[in-house]
Amino acid sequence: MKPRRVVITGIGVVAPNGIGKDAFWDALVKGKSGISRITSFDPSDLPTQIAGEVRDFDPTQFIPGERWKTMSRQNQLAIAAASLALEDAGLREGVGLARGSCFIGTSNPSYDLIEGEFLKFTGPQGLSGAYPWALKAIDPFSSCSAISQLTGMFEGSTTFSTSCTAGLNSIGHAFWQIRSGRLDIALAGSVDAAIFPITFLFFCAAGIMSRRNDSPEAASRPFDRDRDGGVLAEGAAMLVLEEAESAMRRGARIYAEVLGYGETAKSVEPNNLKEALVYSMRSALRDASVGPAEIDYICAHAPSDPVTDVIETAAIKEVMGPRAYMCAISSIKSVIGNPQSAAGPMQAAASALALATGTIPPTINLDAPDPECDLDYVPWHPRRSNAQFALVNSHGINGTDASLVLKKFTDA
Secondary structure (H helix, E strand, O other), rough: OOOEEEEEEEEEEEEEEEOOOOHHHHHHHHHOOOOOEEEOOOOOOHHHHHHHHOOOOOOOOOOOOOOHHHHOOOOOOOHHHHHHHHHOOOOOOOOOOOOEEEEEEEOOOOOOHHEEEEEHOOOOOOOOOOOOOOHHHOOOOOHHHHHHHOOOOOEEEEEEHHHHHHHHHHHHHHHHHHHHHHOOEEEEEEEEEOOOHHHHHHHHHOOEEOOOOOOHHHHHOOOEOOOOOEEEEEEEEEEEEHHHHHHHHOOOOOOOOEEEEEEOOOOOOHHHHHHHHHHHHHHHHHHHOOOOOHHHHHOOOOOOOOOHHHHHHHHHHHHHHHHHHHEEEOOOOHHOEEEEHHHHHHHHHHHHHHHHEEEEEOOOOOOOOOOOOOOOOOOOOOOOOOOOOOEEEEEEEEEEEEEEEEEEOOOO
């Protein structure tokens, strides 16, 4: 049987630089950073005091009744992104979701509840202060479960917890299921919310975050010579994926076509990262039946890490050959920070919008390029483009890598 075409018909984003597809995209194109000093707790005693927080978020806009009160922040963000994606796809009432499924990724459990309950237990309330919904709410599957109940997508629900690649893994596996004919429609994406005192301390201890506390908006600077680490962020992004003919029949707006996906778990050791990124990119291109010469835009993983940005640049050169110097490459993490597994779906959303609008979002804060990062990273300003094919990269700190190929949609 001929593989079915799969398209993106809905985009829902809850990001540090904006809530909703339009606000997110407008901020990306304008290079408006969502990174600032942490406000959800006092970070004064920590070496890093900045993050990409989702501001002005009201869960009651997305979650009916009082249900939001029994949910973690992570689950609230996930449901909001899912609601926005379904609304954007014209499916808010659940019509057409019978043969649908949810594929949701996350790097973390609900740390806000875990930390809060621990403090209750060690404080005067002890065991009697335990939150009765905590056991259910902290489960990593709880976001996926809540979204399934909200949407009526009961064909199957799957949670990926594969570090920061979980979001792109979710999209890739949803794509494979629809292409094969097992599903007609899917909601796929990811959520992470880890900006809480104890959890944030772990990231500080790892020594991977920028300490540019005096200029938060300039802290995430992928490919720049003076980058000193990434910036932790939170957020959620969900995509509606559909079989193309069905989407066209119902008159859906189509942002892009998903052509191919590749993944690997080769980069367990740091010196294997280049090999793993090369493998995932080549796997995705092969799955898409697309050659390196056809790729016009690469939405890079590029977390503003002194080592990772260089390795990804080298991997792109190996896969793309001479084409590497002709591709537009950008990192949206310069604007949103690193929302862990939600980054991959945000990158996929940005790439789909780039293809649909003919605009490549820039990499901000790229003032003095690292000599080892010598490709075209679209510094500071957006670029008009007739890009037809885009490649999205994602890497997870525990050794996972994934890549996705998108194509500008045509009905031919």
